[in-house]
Amino acid sequence: MSNFKKIIPFVLPYKKYAYLNIFFNILYALFSTLSFISLIPMMQVLFDQTKRNTTKPEFESIFKITDYLESYMSYKITTLTDNHGVQTTLAFMVAIIISIFLLKNLFDYLAMFFITFLRNGILKDIRNAMYKKTLELPLSFFSEKRKGDVISRISGDVYEVQTSFLSILELIVKEPLTIVFTIVAMFTISTKLTIFVFVFIPISGYIISIIGKQLKKKSTRAQEEQGVFLSTVEETLGGLKVVKGYNAEKYFNNVFQKSTSRFFNLSNNIGNRQNLASPVSEFMGITVIAVLLWYGGNMVLIDKTLEGAAFIAYMGLAYNILTPAKAISKASYSIKRGNAAAERVMEILEQENTITDIPNAVEKESFEEHIDIKNINFRYEEENVLKNFSLEVQKGQTVALVGQSGSGKSTIANLLTRFYDVQEGEIKIDDTNIKDLKLNSLRGLMGLVTQDSILFNDTIKNNILLGKQDATDEEIITALKIANAYEFVKDLPNGINTNVGDSGNKLSGGQKQRLSIARAVLKNPPIMILDEATSALDTESERLVQVALENMMQNRTSIVIAHRLSTIQKADKIVVMQKGEIVEQGNHDELLARNGVYKKLVMMQSFE
CATH class of the missing domain: 3.40.50.300 (P-loop containing nucleotide triphosphate hydrolases)
Known part of the structure; x- marks a missing residue:
């Protein structure tokens, strides 16, 4: 992550957008979990499993918040049903669920809205810094570098860094918080079932990590190859008269096609390895869900230690972990690619400029002798x-x-x-x-x-x-x-x-x-x-x-x-x-x- 740390100064001018993104991601993660928990009272009303409670509960302490919320919900449902009938209660529950889902998606949009300014601001500032550095570097630097490689770094690599930063924010805020809130809710519903699930999660994590080991190395090679074919384009356009005059179109076409073929193979390798992350993580997740259905089904039907409505909501929560888990595995690969790109970007930005003004350099406005x-x-x-x-x-x-x-x-x-x-x-x-x-x-x-x-x-x-x-x-x-x-x-x-x-x-x-x-x-x-x-x-x-x-x-x-x-x-x-x-x-x-x-x-x- 050392290369990404060096990019942080470019984030600072846009930190307010980062804070707003984090704030709305927290709300998104919270309401994402609530959207499944809200199904429990809905199911209880639907299957007439609501515990009747005509006494309004008193709040005692934060440690008994779960019991208080459960009692308060059953009290409200009981009163609403007694006063207005079950249809009104059902309509009220549906309105709550719709409101929660609406807020969840609104917060998701606002999080993405603010991160757009952050991403595009980073993209603009890094490109500006790289172009400025390119102008400042001595001629000797460019006698050793392909022009196309420098162009590739300013365009492709900087864009890769920009998209990777989005992945980092997802990786450290949105998806992990969604998982944390979901796990807390799962523990609230059934501690025994949740511990059972966690036996399988490290196994799937290990399998996913194996896939991404070679990704950074291949990404670096792909970005270098992009520099090669961009250089070929730049040189060909600069010397088009010579190319045409010597009937060398076929030769340069072959040079370009060999480079793009190498880029094609590397890109396929990277893409397929990255694409494997999502189905593998989903398959591992669905395996956990299948085991849950068997184990949780026994708790509902045989042991009678879990209510049917709570189990259905629990299954929804368990599946709710899959989406952020997939996003995290994808983001981790994106970060590996972005780290390779950041390395190439920093190579230019950190390049020492040997021809600079000394600390006490003087102005000279005229030539006299x-x-x-x-x-x-x-x-x-x-x-x-x-x-x-x-x-x-x-x-x-x-x-x-x-x-x-x-x-x-x-x-x-x-x-x-x-x-x-x-x-x-x-x-x-x-x-x-x-x-x-x-x-x-x-x-x-x-x-x-x-x-x-x-x-x-x-x-x-x-x-x-x-x-x-x-x-x-x-x-x-x-x-x-x-x-x-x-x-x-x-x-x-x-x-x-x-x-x-x-x-x-x-x-x-x-x-x-x-x-x-x-x-x-x-x-x-x-x-x-x-x-x-x-x-x-x-x-x-x-x-x-x-x-x-x-x-x-x-x-x-x-x-x-x-x-x-x-x-x-x-x-x-x-x-x-x-x-x-x-x-x-x-x-x-x-x-x-x-x-x-x-x-x-x-x-x-x-x-x-």
Whole structure:
């Protein structure tokens, strides 16, 4: 239950609904028992077995409450029959029984009414917490996790936890109380018969417990498999052009179907094991009822120690235990499934976020002098990607990082923005270590344009507003003009209010990239990081984007990670990287004159 205890903080805002649910469940359990006890005087009137009592009884003590209630009931029935006749008495008894059943069902409805707010509130808050945590976790976490698995946890596992909480409330309040009140009533009617019944209950409980032993393990595997096929869907939709272009529909269809087949088998196994709980518990219960009929029948017919009307009500009470017992066995399996789901939910919520603000982190609103990268060693896994890397960027400079793929260029961008933290060395902005700055403050100083122009399924306006969320339409249009994008945006059906589609798929690569640049322009940060911003574009689009980039980089500090060397010839400093180390640095003309690595790269691209 440790995982469920960790969910309790999500219950606290809705505790009033939990209390109301418990209150009405208590009333339901009480009236559920009374509904069967009320049958006894009804049967006595029906079969003319009512003990006549013309003297109103006096209440003596709580320990004699049963005798008092029995005497009082027989007194009321005797008086009512003598004054108004047996038909009126019968009608009165029927009205009482109907009222008790009506109240019982009303309390049951009210209990479920209030628990709905509790369940849906928990569902909402856990999902919100998981999404917030997903946004906060570092990129390194998602490089090791399937996206579909995270989606599965936020949707399916959280829903499983929500339904399991309902089971817990039933397990600890409604059904056990129904059983307790019923057993008390059974003891009141016949202690001997009730003790006889209790010999059989532990046996049935043991048989039911055997069924559920493997349920949690199989539930965990089923939830993991759900993550696998959701990942397949997410990856397929993201790469649909490649799937269709390589006629790979059959391959991905097979991958998906194998995953859903495994989920199918696990779900059947879990479902059948869970479904077995109800018939087994009912069969065990009906066996107890059969034994009761034989033993209790002897008490009524032979020993004459029990009245017929009381025995019929007793049988009703005994059967009344079956429904909550079945519910408890089902709920216990649901809790096993929910515990497996809670484990997966808590794995995300308790995941340590290694990239956070230190206790006394400072705000920095402006960039004044320089960026200083000192003696950095960095590795994603075991091997260093950057080795003893040092670089200084003065305010207003454009510094380009070039080199072959895997030389560590993009890693610099990841470290500057603290998507990852350096293991050794430090990065300073104006002599302040970036780890001492608040994350929002650090990232507020920077604009980022990546190779993959990331747009969201929303309007052009809302995509660009990410740069500055309180910007006016005029500011957005100015940013679009600087980014060389307004020329195509103004011709769209709804202008800046045009929806760009999923991942911006209604636009060309060059158009998407110019919108990404417009977003960075609107933010207007003092430091701009361009991570291979033109490498995925054709020549015409590259020309337009390059002009946009040059417009944007004016009067600001820029770090340009470039694959195409033609785009960085005007840079103040070009840093040539090889296997995580700086092998050359200088401006374009100086590096050509050295006749080294940079010249070879230029010659290779010129030849291409």
